[in-house]
Amino acid sequence: MVPGDVIMLSSNGGRNLDTIFAAPFLDMLGTNVPLTTVYSKNMSAMISEESLRARQSGVKGDIQQVKKLTFLTAKHFNDAVPERGHSKYKGTNRGDAFGFVDIPPITDAWTLNFEAKKTIYGSTLVTTGTVDKDPRSHIRGDLPEPVFFNGWPAPFYENMFTVVSACAVIDCTAGPGDAAKAAMMAKLPFVGICLTAEHVTALTRHLVDWVLNAFKNKEHLLYRATFAEVRQKTAVTPKKPAGWGNVEDTAPKPKNKSSRMDTRQKKVKAKGDSDEKPPTKKAKGTSGKQASSESDSSDN
Numbered sequence: 468m469v470p471g472d473v474i475m476l477s478s479n480g481g482r483n484l485d486t487i488f489a490a491p492f493l494d495m496l497g498t499n500v501p502l503t504t505v506y507s508k509n510m511s512a513m514i515s516e517e518s519l520r521a522r523q524s525g526v527k528g529d530i531q532q533v534k535k536l537t538f539l540t541a542k543h544f545n546d547a548v549p550e551r552g553h554s555k556y557k558g559t560n561r562g563d564a565f566g567f568v569d570i571p572p573i574t575d576a577w578t579l580n581f582e583a584k585k586t587i588y589g590s591t592l593v594t595t596g597t598v599d600k601d602p603r604s605h606i607r608g609d610l611p612e613p614v615f616f617n618g619w620p621a622p623f624y625e626n627m628f629t630v631v632s633a634c635a636v637i638d639c640t641a642g643p644g645d646a647a648k649a650a651m652m653a654k655l656p657f658v659g660i661c662l663t664a665e666h667v668t669a670l671t672r673h674l675v676d677w678v679l680n681a682f683k684n685k686e687h688l689l690y691r692a693t694f695a696e697v698r699q700k701t702a703v704t705p706k707k708p709a710g711w712g713n714v715e716d717t718a719p720k721p722k723n724k725s726s727r728m729d730t731r732q733k734k735v736k737a738k739g740d741s742d743e744k745p746p747t748k749k750a751k752g753t754s755g756k757q758a759s760s761e762s763d764s765s766d767n
Contacts, residue, residue: 473548473631474539477619488537508544510536512623513566522570532567538631548631555626571620576613577643577673584614589663614669615643624649644670648677652688 476488514532523530540547548560556565585592624646628636633655638646641659647670650657661667681689683698 470541471547472541473633475627475631476537476539477534504541506540506543506547508538508540509563510538510560511564512536512568513564515567515569518570518572522573551630551632553626554629555622560630568623569620573613577615578611579614579669580609580611583669584612586665587614587663587669589665591662613643618642618645621645621648621652625652628653628655641666641670644674644677647674651678 512534514534516530516532519530519532538544538548545561550559550561552559553565556568558565579587627633628649633653635656636646636650636658638657638659641647641661644659647657647659659670661670678689681687682691682694684690685695
């Protein structure tokens with residue numbers, strides 16, 4: 468290892484996982500460095516029970532809230548990393564535990580259908596053997612599901628980048644891209660290692676969509692007022708299929724019920740008035756008849 472490098476490994480608390488995880492990094496420079504010359508520091512990250520139960524709906528009884536983090540350095544951790552406080556949690560990097568880490572709801576996860584997930588995982592996909600036995604397995608390919616179920620959220624990575632005073636990040640398990648999002652928030656150079664070429668393409672598209680949405684969100688750290696204004700001005704008006712014209716041109720105008728009722732009432736009144744003569748005309752007509760009858764009687 469090179470002085471200044473900090474390797475963070477995350478496990479679920481299994482036995483000897485820190486030693487197993489450390490093995491690939493012992494030959495990083497082409498020389499077999501004994502494990503005794505690599506210093507390690509362990510931390511326990513405690514996950515919020517409420518958020519974990521919400522993510523693992525239906526799980527009853529005890530739930531595992533603690534995950535183990537192992538930091539590998541070329542010299543003692545306290546000499547390699549200055550003392551820094553947690554940016555999202557209480558305490559400092561001199562302690563051996565911190566929390567509580569909120570896991571976002573499953574609805575916020577990056578989702579794709581099962582067929583797209585298979586292309587992303589490629590040969591690394593491990594099946595449990597229960598999918599074919601599921602009577603609903605034939606419709607699974609059309610249902611959206613999280614591309615990666617387990618993993619740390621972006622705020623966790625933001626905190627850890629602060630704790631170790633990171634200058635650049637190499638993520639060996641890019642997964643859903645939460646570490647990449649945290650690196651962008653912290654304006655750090657980032658390299659993520661993906662499972663397959665399809666994973667690279669899909670994750671890049673997902674991150675681009677995330678950034679563009681952040682540019683438009685006034686509450687987001689990446690908000691860009693100019694971009695949001697231009698995006699709003701250039702919004703395309705939805706159109707109907709060819710031959711139908713624009714929506715606003717062909718959309719039927721709403722009918723005003725009150726105006727229709729008023730028209731009916733006017734017609735009814737007009738019709739009623741035509742059956743009866745106006746009072747003035749009736750009086751004039753009556754006097755005319757009386758005059759003619761009187762003239763007839765005088766002639767007789």
